[in-house]
Amino acid sequence: MGAAASEGDRSPRELNLLDNLERQAAVVDALRARAAAGGGDVARCLAWLGVGRQAGRYLTEIGGWPGGRLAKLEPDVAAHREALENAVAEATREVAVADEPTVQAARRRLGIRLAVVGKGGAGKTMISATLARTMARQGRRIVAADLDTNPGLALSLGIGLGDDDAGVPMAVEEHPGAAYGWRLASGVSPEEVVERYAVTGPDGVRFLSIGKISEPDKQAAKQTVVATRQVLLGFGEPDWDVLGDMEAGPTTPFERYQAFADRAILVVGPAWRSALTARRLLPILDDMPVTIVANGFRDEPDHPGLTPAVRIPWDPEVNAAERLGVSPIDYCPDAPAVKAVEQLASMFLPEEAKL
Numbered sequence: 001m002g003a004a005a006s007e008g009d010r011s012p013r014e015l016n017l018l019d020n021l022e023r024q025a026a027v028v029d030a031l032r033a034r035a036a037a038g039g040g041d042v043a044r045c046l047a048w049l050g051v052g053r054q055a056g057r058y059l060t061e062i063g064g065w066p067g068g069r070l071a072k073l074e075p076d077v078a079a080h081r082e083a084l085e086n087a088v089a090e091a092t093r094e095v096a097v098a099d100e101p102t103v104q105a106a107r108r109r110l111g112i113r114l115a116v117v118g119k120g121g122a123g124k125t126m127i128s129a130t131l132a133r134t135m136a137r138q139g140r141r142i143v144a145a146d147l148d149t150n151p152g153l154a155l156s157l158g159i160g161l162g163d164d165d166a167g168v169p170m171a172v173e174e175h176p177g178a179a180y181g182w183r184l185a186s187g188v189s190p191e192e193v194v195e196r197y198a199v200t201g202p203d204g205v206r207f208l209s210i211g212k213i214s215e216p217d218k219q220a221a222k223q224t225v226v227a228t229r230q231v232l233l234g235f236g237e238p239d240w241d242v243l244g245d246m247e248a249g250p251t252t253p254f255e256r257y258q259a260f261a262d263r264a265i266l267v268v269g270p271a272w273r274s275a276l277t278a279r280r281l282l283p284i285l286d287d288m289p290v291t292i293v294a295n296g297f298r299d300e301p302d303h304p305g306l307t308p309a310v311r312i313p314w315d316p317e318v319n320a321a322e323r324l325g326v327s328p329i330d331y332c333p334d335a336p337a338v339k340a341v342e343q344l345a346s347m348f349l350p351e352e353a354k355l
Helices: 012-036 041-063 068-096 100-109 124-137 153-157 190-197 219-234 272-284 316-324 336-346
Strands: 113-118 141-146 172-174 182-184 206-209 240-245 263-268 290-297 310-313
Touching (some): 012 068, 012 182, 041 219, 113 124, 113 272, 124 290, 124 336, 141 153, 141 219, 153 206, 182 219
Parallel strands (some): 113 263, 141 206, 263 290
């Protein structure tokens, strides 16, 4: 990718964005090389599906960058956009030459990308952890990411609290042009972060976490925001699932932390405040399919306009697990709420893997 001006003429912000383009190109090029290397028909088709999805995701990402302030970078962005479009076209051609059974087999192996959103207290973390464990038990390889600066997902997964800031904080570097002054370390790919720094939890779930707020200056969280987004957005392994437990409320979805996902799970509780948050989230998520989940309901009716695909009942056993800080799927595997989350998982799993 040719620069339109010398490095000395660039601002730190522009240099950081150019670095972003180079990292994106490296991710897509590595996936293309792997796909072109061959293998069985299904594996090759799966690899090209991964190329198309990753290049398309990056196209969406750069399409959301502000235009006016980046006018000097337009030649670089345009060249990068063209390269991504070519990668999508190449992947489309390669998949098109495969026979239908091969394509369908490859699509069944393609990783599932989910972002779990909703108001605080709606039950996002319990649902995220139980989903991740359930999918892993069906033979899926899964990365579960905690994008909330308040600890929680590690415990619900059955991982010790000492690992609640695992992974991404180990792979960051300072840069004056990045948000909060930090980004993913140079020379470290998203796949390497998962391989080297993610904690392996029960059922083989790989756990990553944004930095937690434990000090007044909030440095840990500031240092990992950009890097976490880079890792999740760039983790292109085609046969891995990625599930993100998002920070409560609409703020981080508005900032597109869920850009890594193909689908959002919107968790809504019986309280009107939870429904209000859900209604504010829906237009923010209008670029992806949304599955609404009602959680913690007893005999309350559905909220108007928020018809759930799955209803997870209020469950005293799950509440007890949450109070104890243990994983519900370990503490009460046969509880009605856990079974309902397993039903939710079956909506995303391939037919032969459904419970």
